[in-house]
Amino acid sequence: xxxxxxxxxxxxxxxxxxxxxxxxxxxxxxxxxxxxxxxxxxxxxxxxxxxxxxxxxxxxxxxxxxxxxxxxxxxxxxxxxxxxxxxxxxxxxxxxxxxxxxxxxxxxxxxxxxxxxxxxxxxxxxxxxxxxxxxxxxxxxxxxxxxxxxxxxxxxxxxxxxxxxxxxxxxxxxxxxxxxxxxxxxxxxxxxxxxxxxxxxxxxxxxxxxxxxxxxxxxxxxxxxxxxxxxxxxxxxxxxxxxxxxxxxxxxxxxxxxxxxxxxxxxxxxxxxxxxxxxxxxxxxxxxxxxxxxxxxxxxxxxxxxxxxxxxxxxxxxxxxxxxxxxxxxxxxxxxxxxxxxxxxxxxxxxxxxxxxxx
Ligand code: AMP
Numbered sequence: 001x002x003x004x005x006x007x008x009x010x011x012x013x014x015x016x017x018x019x020x021x022x023x024x025x026x027x028x029x030x031x032x033x034x035x036x037x038x039x040x041x042x043x044x045x046x047x048x049x050x051x052x053x054x055x056x057x058x059x060x061x062x063x064x065x066x067x068x069x070x071x072x073x074x075x076x077x078x079x080x081x082x083x084x085x086x087x088x089x090x091x092x093x094x095x096x097x098x099x100x101x102x103x104x105x106x107x108x109x110x111x112x113x114x115x116x117x118x119x120x121x122x123x124x125x126x127x128x129x130x131x132x133x134x135x136x137x138x139x140x141x142x143x144x145x146x147x148x149x150x151x152x153x154x155x156x157x158x159x160x161x162x163x164x165x166x167x168x169x170x171x172x173x174x175x176x177x178x179x180x181x182x183x184x185x186x187x188x189x190x191x192x193x194x195x196x197x198x199x200x201x202x203x204x205x206x207x208x209x210x211x212x213x214x215x216x217x218x219x220x221x222x223x224x225x226x227x228x229x230x231x232x233x234x235x236x237x238x239x240x241x242x243x244x245x246x247x248x249x250x251x252x253x254x255x256x257x258x259x260x261x262x263x264x265x266x267x268x269x270x271x272x273x274x275x276x277x278x279x280x281x282x283x284x285x286x287x288x289x290x291x292x293x294x295x296x297x298x299x300x301x302x303x304x305x306x307x308x309x310x311x312x313x314x315x316x317x318x319x320x321x322x323x324x325x326x327x328x329x330x331x332x333x334x335x336x337x338x339x340x341x342x343x344x345x346x347x348x349x350x351x352x353x354x355x356x357x358x359x
Contacts, residue, residue, distance in 0.1 A: 006032045009061050011103035016057070019099060025050035027212045032058045034208040038184055042200050044211035046190040047159075048336045052096045055082075055156050055186050060101045062154065062184075063129055068106075069151045075127030076107060077148060082132040082156040083175065085163040086306070087112040087283060088290065093158060094132040106130060113137040114283040121146045135163070135171035142178060152179050157203075160189040161196055161329075166306065169195070176203065191329050222335055222345045226359065231352040234322060235263055238350065239270045241320070242300065249293065250318040252302045253325070253334050260302045263322065267300055274300035278307045305330050308337075321349040324358040 003016050003024055024032065027045045034041050035058035045051040059080050068076045082097075084090040094110035101108065109123050111133040117140065124146060131138075141147035157163065163172060185203050189196050200207070229237050242250060252274075254260045260276040267274035275289040275298055286307065292298040305325060319338045325331050338345025351359050 001029055007036055007061075008032065008057055009064060009104075011064070012057055012061055012100060015100045015102050016053075018102075021053075025054070025212075027051050027210065028054045028057070030210045030212070031055060034210065035059065035184070035186060036061060037208075038062070040184060040204040040207040041186045042204055042207040042209050043186070043188045044190070044192060045188055046333065046336050049212050051188055052093055052158075053100060055158070055188065056093070056096050056100050059130070059154055059156065059186075060097070060104055060106060063106055064104045068129060071127075071148070075125070076129050077151040078128050078131045079151055080130045080154040080156070081138075081149065081152050081175075081179070082130070082158055083135055083138070083163070083172070084132065084158045085134070085166050085168065087114065087134060088286070088307075089159060090132050090134055094130075097130050097132065101130075108132065111137050111141070112283075113140070117141070117144070117146075135168050135175055139171055139174055142175075149175075149178055150180055152183055154184045154186070155179060156186045156188070157199075158188050160187050160199065161191045161193065164193070164195050164199070169199070172199070190333060222338055222347050224335065225346065225348045227348060227350050229350050229352060231354070234350045234352065235266045238263075238320060238322065239267060239272060241348065242267075242272055243270075245318075247318050248299055249296065249316060250300050250320055251293075251308070251316060251337060252300060252320045252322050253308065254302060254304060255323040255325070257304060259323070260304060264300075264302050267302075272300055273298050274302055276302040278304040281307075305334070308334070317345060319345070319347045321347070324349055324351060324355045326358060 001023055003013055027049045031041060031043055031054035035055060063079055069079055071077050082093055084093055090110050090112050094108055097108040106129040108130040109128040111120055111131060113134060113136050187200055187204060227237060254263060257278040257280050260278050264274045264276040277286045277289050289301060293301040316338045319335050321334060335347035338347055
């Protein structure tokens with residue numbers, strides 16, 4: 001199948017060709033026509049499946065098919081809202097909107113907390129068609145009267161399961177209450193817990209259903225290995241794996257923030273460049289670590305699950321579970337960052353005796 005057969009506008013096909021994509025991924029092949037029809041969608045898809053383009057492309061197509069909605073000052077009003085659980089994911093989604101929308105006269109903005117309000121207020125004032133936001137900051141703007149959501153035509157909840165895990169259900173309900181009732185709703189989730197089903201029932205009207213990877217199913221392109229090791233030998237084993245394997249880019253998951261910091265210090269002492277990202281780090285420090293890791297300057301990024309949510313790095317060769325997560329969904333999600341888009345990846349778990357049950 002080709003993108004041309006999906007019914008997308010020429011400026012989008014040109015941007016897709018620029019990105020080097022030759023064929024739609026399975027989620028794209030199903031989601032794009034469904035969203036173009038204008039109905040609601042419930043999609044089960046994990047990071048790495050191409051889900052972002054799966055909703056961004058048809059969203060851009062639909063918005064570009066009708067004239068912009070302008071306010072009294074002649075500025076574009078927000079017509080599409082994408083909610084994400086984390087700042088990093090919001091930034092990445094908005095990056096995709098820009099990439100795929102580069103030949104269309106539509107503007108986008110990313111909005112999240114932890115940074116000043118005023119630059120966001122200024123940006124909103126200039127007019128925005130597509131807003132990608134985390135729920136808390138979105139509500140802050142709404143309460144201050146700096147954001148008008150009355151013209152929303154399309155709502156996307158991305159990684160809805162993680163939004164619920166992170167306790168955003170009340171914020172989501174508040175956002176739903178301020179949106180116009182007549183709109184298209186798209187819900188993306190990697191897993192379908194009862195809470196997600198309840199949210200979908202409330203939000204979606206006769207949705208099209210798409211599921212590309214079954215729950216807790218890992219990708220065949222990922223080689224999964226387990227190294228049994230004593231707890232106090234883990235850091236030495238990790239340094240050994242990185243050095244002997246000549247690894248240049250490895251994402252390491254730890255369970256705790258202080259564990260991430262200690263491990264980072266150890267690796268740096270061993271001459272392996274490492275940085276940690278977790279909830280206690282400032283947005284600036286997280287952005288810097290991620291940028292250096294993506295560019296290849298930094299060998300090792302040490303992350304907790306929440307901080308790493310939504311990190312999108314192409315063709316990441318190695319993922320290490322320094323500690324196993326408590327739930328299988330987190331394992332699937334962690335290692336899903338390797339082995340993408342047809343590349344072989346390796347996921348290594350360092351497992352000590354008291355983690356046997358998790359294994
Ligand atoms: P996502 O699941 O949205 O996080 O996307 C995973 C990665 O796949 C991103 O880096 C995209 O740039 C890439 N990607 C998305 N669609 C395609 C496609 N049709 N062909 C090749 N790569 C793609």
